[in-house]
Amino acid sequence: MMPPSLELQGVCVHYGNQAAIEHASLTVGGGELMALVGPSGCGKSSLLGSINRMTDSIPGCRVSGRVLLGDEVISARRDPATLRRQIGMVFQQPNPFPLSIIDNLRFPLSEHGVPRRDRDALAEQALRAVGLWEEVKGRLNQSALGLSGGQQQRLCIARALVLEPQVLLLDEPCSALDPVSSKVVEELIVSLKGRYTLLMVTHNLAQARRIADSVTVCWVEAGCGCVVESNGCRQVFEHPSHPITAAYCAGEAG
Numbered sequence: 001m002m003p004p005s006l007e008l009q010g011v012c013v014h015y016g017n018q019a020a021i022e023h024a025s026l027t028v029g030g031g032e033l034m035a036l037v038g039p040s041g042c043g044k045s046s047l048l049g050s051i052n053r054m055t056d057s058i059p060g061c062r063v064s065g066r067v068l069l070g071d072e073v074i075s076a077r078r079d080p081a082t083l084r085r086q087i088g089m090v091f092q093q094p095n096p097f098p099l100s101i102i103d104n105l106r107f108p109l110s111e112h113g114v115p116r117r118d119r120d121a122l123a124e125q126a127l128r129a130v131g132l133w134e135e136v137k138g139r140l141n142q143s144a145l146g147l148s149g150g151q152q153q154r155l156c157i158a159r160a161l162v163l164e165p166q167v168l169l170l171d172e173p174c175s176a177l178d179p180v181s182s183k184v185v186e187e188l189i190v191s192l193k194g195r196y197t198l199l200m201v202t203h204n205l206a207q208a209r210r211i212a213d214s215v216t217v218c219w220v221e222a223g224c225g226c227v228v229e230s231n232g233c234r235q236v237f238e239h240p241s242h243p244i245t246a247a248y249c250a251g252e253a254g
């Protein structure tokens with residue numbers, strides 16, 4: 001079944017009195033991959049964190065505006081735990097738990113109340129989905145920290161997928177990896193299209209152009225982040241509607 005679209009309507013994120021990003025609106029089509037690009041400090045990570053309410057845990061951080069999953073307004077929901085099951089997140093630095101490979105997957109399942117008898121089958125399914133099963137099936141009880149950086153990142157993606165989310169948020173998932181691992185993770189992300197709705201922060205414009213269906217360009221204006229353009233990938237790169245987008249994509253700004 002096609003996952004729902006993800007829509008942000010006028011989202012603002014403040015830290016104390018300082019706005020990190022204001023009035024950000026975008027729509028990621030169901031099962032599509034959107035790249036979120038823009039110079040450092042324009043609020044991309046803050047925007048991503050506001051979607052699954054990671055920002056709730058930052059003292060002084062306030063979020064306003066609406067987030068919709070399909071037709072449902074999820075920003076008004078009271079319990080972030082259900083939300084985090086629907087919306088998974090992957091970070092720049094692979095951050096597996098200092099546990100065995102299999103326990104990295106059992107742990108979130110146990111936290112979310114999945115019966116013990118179902119956990120290992122779901123773990124195997126997630127490891128297969130990220131192409132790790134064959135590589136690790138003989139050492140599931142060894143520490144996840146013994147895996148290579150690229151394998152650790154795929155394990156972190158599996159850890160997000162094991163909860164069967166509808167949306168996956170990815171914050172520069174390839175940028176801490178060597179070129180070979182980066183390519184493997186990039187191909188994995190492409191393989192997730194159709195099954196998950198994907199929003200990925202990337203500083204790599206060539207990567208955005210290669211794999212994204214749509215692109216949102218953020219910028220800093222008067223000390224605060226904003227969305228300058230959000231459109232189909234070809235439109236943004238070949239016929240940008242905003243001069244900032246044209247300059248940024250041509251490498252002349254940002």
Ligand SMILES: Nc1ncnc2c1ncn2[C@@H]1O[C@H](COP(=O)(O)OP(=O)(O)OP(=O)(O)O)[C@@H](O)[C@H]1O
Nearest residue numbers: 015020038039040041042043044045046047058225
């Ligand atoms: N926990 C925080 N407390 C206070 N200010 C913060 C916090 N996190 C981010 N900021 C500020 O919010 C603004 C946007 O930061 P954010 O990390 O969201 O931007 P970004 O576009 O993701 O940057 P980068 O590409 O460098 O990761 C910056 O001015 C930053 O200093």
